[in-house]
Amino acid sequence: MAPRLRLLATGGTIAGASTSATQYVGYRPAVTAVDELLAAVPALTEVAAITGEQLAQVASQDMTGAVRLALAQRINALLTADNCDGVIVTHGTNTLEETAWFLNLTVRSRKPVVLVGAMRPANALSADGPMNLFRAAVVAASEHATGRGVMVVMNDRIIGARDLHKADTMTVDAFTSPLFGLMGLVSDRRAHFYRGGLRRHTADSAFDVSGLQSLPRVHVAYGHEDDDRTAIDAFVAAGAEGIVHAGAGTASVSQRVKPAILDAVARGVVVVRAPRGAHGLVVRGMEFDDAAHGTVAGDTLSPPKARVLLQLALTHTRDPGAVQALFDTH
Numbered sequence: 001m002a003p004r005l006r007l008l009a010t011g012g013t014i015a016g017a018s019t020s021a022t023q024y025v026g027y028r029p030a031v032t033a034v035d036e037l038l039a040a041v042p043a044l045t046e047v048a049a050i051t052g053e054q055l056a057q058v059a060s061q062d063m064t065g066a067v068r069l070a071l072a073q074r075i076n077a078l079l080t081a082d083n084c085d086g087v088i089v090t091h092g093t094n095t096l097e098e099t100a101w102f103l104n105l106t107v108r109s110r111k112p113v114v115l116v117g118a119m120r121p122a123n124a125l126s127a128d129g130p131m132n133l134f135r136a137a138v139v140a141a142s143e144h145a146t147g148r149g150v151m152v153v154m155n156d157r158i159i160g161a162r163d164l165h166k167a168d169t170m171t172v173d174a175f176t177s178p179l180f181g182l183m184g185l186v187s188d189r190r191a192h193f194y195r196g197g198l199r200r201h202t203a204d205s206a207f208d209v210s211g212l213q214s215l216p217r218v219h220v221a222y223g224h225e226d227d228d229r230t231a232i233d234a235f236v237a238a239g240a241e242g243i244v245h246a247g248a249g250t251a252s253v254s255q256r257v258k259p260a261i262l263d264a265v266a267r268g269v270v271v272v273r274a275p276r277g278a279h280g281l282v283v284r285g286m287e288f289d290d291a292a293h294g295t296v297a298g299d300t301l302s303p304p305k306a307r308v309l310l311q312l313a314l315t316h317t318r319d320p321g322a323v324q325a326l327f328d329t330h
Helices: 034-039 042-046 065-079 096-106 129-141 230-237 258-266 303-313 320-329
Strands: 004-011 049-058 086-090 113-116 151-154 157-160 184-187 190-193 218-222 242-247 270-275
Touching: 004 034, 004 065, 004 129, 034 049, 042 049, 042 129, 049 065, 065 086, 065 096, 086 129, 096 113, 096 151, 096 303, 113 129, 129 151, 129 184, 129 190, 218 230, 218 303, 230 242, 230 258, 242 258, 242 303, 258 270, 270 303, 270 320, 303 320
Parallel strands: 004 049, 004 086, 086 113, 113 151, 218 242, 242 270
Antiparallel strands: 151 157, 157 184, 184 190
C-alpha cells in the first residue's frame, strides 16, 4: 500500500503568483489554494496517497505563534491516527527556519514531517516549487525517514530543522546547513540519508504543546557598535518574559548594554545570548559571565531559533539554570 501523507498548506511563495513570469519584485505570496498546489504536480500520486488541508494562507513574515501552535497541534493529531504515515507542510521561506525548528521541538511522533517552500512564485520561469514539493513527498514517503526529526526539503537537499539556515534572499539554493552538514539528498524518486537529527527532538523532546493556547512573549535585541539599553528596556517595559541578545562575535555584551541585561534578569526576564552572525558556538562564560549574571548561553542556535526554544522553555521554567539545560540538550 502506498504511504498515506497529509499536506498542510500555510501559504508562502510556493503558493504565490507574479504578474510576469520573469519578474520577482511585486509578486503576491499565499494566493494559491492547497488543491491547486496538489493538482500542479500530478506525479505526486505515483509517490504516495496525498490529501490536502489549508491550515493558513499567509506570507511567512506574517506567521504567528498562534498559527505555529495550531500547526503543531494539528500535526500531532494527524500522526496519532493509523491512516496517516507522514505530514508535508508548505511554508514561506522567510521564517521557514523558525517553524521547522518549532515543530522539531513540539511534534510528538517519529513519523516523518517535512517542510517545503519555494524561492520563485509558481508561475515564474523555472519555478522551483513543484519539484521541491515532489521531492518533499519522496522524503516523507521514504521508509528511512522515520525518527530523524523534522526535515526541510529544498533544491534536492534534505536539511535537519536544527541546522537549517537561509543564507540568501533570492536564489534557489538559499538553504544550507553551515555547521553540521546536510541530512541527505534526493535524486529522482529516492531519498538518500546520511545522518539523523541532532540532540533531543520530536518524540524525545521535553516539550508538549497539547492544550497550550499561547506562547510566552520573547523578543530579540540586536547588538551593534554604539548600542545602548534602549531596546532591552523597551522590551521589558512592554512585558517581555524573555529576551535574546543577538551579540556581535561570540554574542558579546557591550558595557553600555550590560546594565540593562542585569536589570532585566533582576526583574525575572530570562536573557539568552546568541550570535548575531547566526553561525558558531556560544558557551557559558564566553566573553560574559553567564553563571554570575544569570544569563543563558545559546549554544549553536541563531537568534531566531534561540527565541523559539526560549519561548518553549518558558512554558516549563523561568530558572536560568534549567533553561540552560534545555539549550544544552535540544
